[in-house]
Every structure is written in structure tokens, then in C-alpha cells.
Amino acid sequence: CTKCGQESEASSKLEDFYELELNIKGLKTLHDSLEDYLSLEELCGENQYFCESCKSRVDATRSIKLRTLPDFLNFQLKRCVFHPKTTTKKKLTSLFSFPGVLDMGQKLCEPSQLELVYDLTAVLIHKGTTVNSGHYVAHIKNERTGIWWEFDDEQVTKLGAHPFGEGSSTTKPVSNVEQPPSEQIHSLSNGNHTNNGQLKSSDNKNIYCGETFSSSDAYMLMYTRRHTKHNKKQCDELNNSGQLNSVDNSDFLPSHLLEEVKEINASYSNACEEYDQKKVKELDIIKERREEVRSILSEAPVPSFEEQFFWISTDWLRQWADNVTPLPLDNAPIQCCHGKVPVSKVGLIKRLSANAWSRLLSKYGGGPTLTDSDICINCLMEGANTIVRSDDYRxxxxxxxxxxxxxxxxxxxxxxxxxxxxxxxxxxxxxxxxxxxxxxxx
Ligand SMILES: [Zn+2]
Ligand SMILES: [Zn+2]
Structure with missing residues (x-):
């Protein structure tokens, strides 16, 4: 209340946040958006505030104050804007720039013991010009290697040392670091994103130290608090209480997640092992089958017409040679209605030696057995008659x-x-x- 100076009851209420939702409309940089977010809003005219102490509507101010900040700081950039006139949502595709290193020390309402220096670690991007369509990708930095990667569904691409790839990186001195000249940013843009190198400001408290990047598609920025010596100690204490035992992961994984990762890794290697064993077994079976096919086929030819031979369906023979588990012998498709082998099926049958036939029959069962003496005389005579009759008719x-x-x-x-x-x-x-x-x- 500007009249009595009393704060409202709601002012004492603390609210947790997952992300800070920043306006970007008309704003070009993260710095500007944060200033806007934390700025005093004047409630006057129609928006006057009812003061409980003054018991009347009075001019007042309202603002958001940050008390503490998490290790992972997420900024939602409000690219989706509602237009009351058309009652539609539109996407803002203006360039917005943000620093690689962000010092939030000056942004708290009360000074913090912790050093609040954050590194940009992920940029979430919405590709597309409208709100209702498009595609989401994420650019994420590997904290250990410092290398950026693009995650586009199942496609993962290495971007290098900069969140938008190496090609767009450049270093230029900037005279006024507080306000990065927007013209320069535009001139350096590569596609929808830019990496801008800037000389480190002599004033270390300035949030713009190091590189800035800009994008017209980024809608979420993720910053991770830098582990300075002072912070590192705190983290170690935290980790010890959380019983982390992997040195490699202890920097960034809470213990329950580490346990889950371990379990997933264990079940994955189990599955791999089972697969390998199964593969070895299958390969053995296939090898055995190949040897069997080769051995039987080598015995299959009938040495001479004087020797007894056996008819076999070519179809059955083919599936027997191709399948891991062959079906029982089946000569039914090559039989005539008299249960014998008609001359008309000669294209669907093969001759087998007695040795090859008995090996197949003993192993796979089925039948029936059809020998060289099973050529059907009835079918042969019928066929001959038909030929004679058609000559006669002609x-x-x-x-x-x-x-x-x-x-x-x-x-x-x-x-x-x-x-x-x-x-x-x-x-x-x-x-x-x-x-x-x-x-x-x-
Ligand atoms: Zn008042
Ligand atoms: Zn017949």
C-alpha cells in the first residue's frame, strides 16, 4: 500500500516454482525479461488495491521476489501469446538472446551465501510457425564433456561446444555489455539460432559474461548451478547423506535415480546375455540343419533307373531345406485320386534314392511312401483316351x-x-x- 506502507496478507505466502515464466514480447534478452519479471507493477486507477489497514481502495505496488533458487533453474519463455481480438494463440518468433553463463546473485531479494552462477545446460526448441503444430527438439549439454547434443526423437546429433553448432559461433567485442546490440545478433544469425561470443565483462557481477546465444524458436532454457568450491562442499554433504557410491555419477544424480539406473542397466545386460545365449543356440541349430540338408541331398541322386527310387513332393523338399523346424513328410499333394503318382504331376516331384528317403522318413514321419512302381496306370489310360477322343471330335x-x-x-x-x-x-x-x-x- 503506497498510503500506509503495509504489505498485504498474501505477501507473506511463499510459493514454490518449477520454472519461471518470462514474458518475451517486446523483450530481446533474458536479462530484460528477468528485469520485467521482477519489476514493480503499479496498481492504480481501475486496478487499485483494497488495503485492509486503510479499509479503502488505494494505489499500491506488486512484485515477485525470489528468496532461494534451485540447482536447476528453468525459464519458460512465453512464445505462445493469446490474441483477445481474434481469440487465437500465436507464436512469437522474435529473436531472444540468453547468456551461456548467468549470475543470479543480484536477483534475490536478500543476498545469498551461495554463489549463484549458472551455466546454460539445455535449450528446448519448438520448430514451426504456429502454436498447434510443429516439432520439439532439445539441445542438451553433457556436463562432463561440455559437448552439446541435439535430441530429435530417436536422432541424436553432436553439435560441438556451442548449443547451436560450431558453424554459427563467432567472437566479437561488445562495447556495452549490459545491452547486447540487437543488430549484431541479427547479423550473426544462422537459421533460427545464433551463438554470439562476447568479451567477458570487467564487471564480474554482470550477468553477461562470456557468450550469449539467441534463438527465435527456443521456449525453455535450463541453467545448472556451477559447482564452485563452496557449493561443491554442500553438494558432497548432500550426496553422502544420500549414500551415493558412484563417483562418476555423484555430481548430478540423486541416489534414488542412481538406483533405478543401476537396475535398468542390470536388466539390460541380463537381456543382452540371454539374447547372446539364445543366438548361440539358434546358430547351432541352423548349422546342424545345414549339415543335415547337405548330407541327405548328397545321397539323394538315384544312381540308375534299374535301382528302386522314391517320389517326393518338391514343395515339401523346399520347406525342409529352408526351415529351422521342418514339417512331417507330405506327399499327398502329388497323389492322384487313385492314391498313386500321375504323370501330370511330374513338374512337382523329385526322385530320391532309397537311402535318402528312409533317412527323411525315419526322422520326420508322415508319408505316404511312393516308389517307382507307383506311377498311376489309370490316370495314364484316362489321359490317353482324352487325347484320342479330341482327335476324333476334330x-x-x-x-x-x-x-x-x-x-x-x-x-x-x-x-x-x-x-x-x-x-x-x-x-x-x-x-x-x-x-x-x-x-x-x-
Ligand atoms: Zn494501506
Ligand atoms: Zn491315378
């Missing part, structure tokens, strides 16, 4: 045609004579498909 058709042509031409025919329609006869003679009934037949 010659008879020729004779009929000659008679019809003679009758049509008015020649005198021998024997008993019958009347027939002249138009039917001429149509019958003209028909193209001699084996089909013609229109005249109706």
Missing part, C-alpha cells in the same frame, strides 16, 4: 462342315435327306467359335 467336325457347305451350295447329297432351316445353316457356317453354340442354335 475330324468329325471337319466332315460335318463339308456336308453343310455342300447342302448350302445346293449339291445333291447321298442317303436319307432331312429338311433344315436355310438361315440356320448359313449362320452355323459363318460362326467364328466352332466349339461354342451359335445364335442360330436357339
Amino acid at each position: 475330324s468329325r467336325r471337319e466332315a460335318l462342315r463339308e456336308i453343310a457347305e455342300d447342302a448350302h451350295a445346293g449339291k445333291t447329297l447321298a442317303g436319307t435327306l432331312y429338311y433344315v432351316s436355310k438361315s440356320w445353316l448359313s449362320q452355323w457356317l459363318r460362326r467364328k467359335h466352332v466349339d461354342f453354340p451359335c445364335e442360330a442354335d436357339v
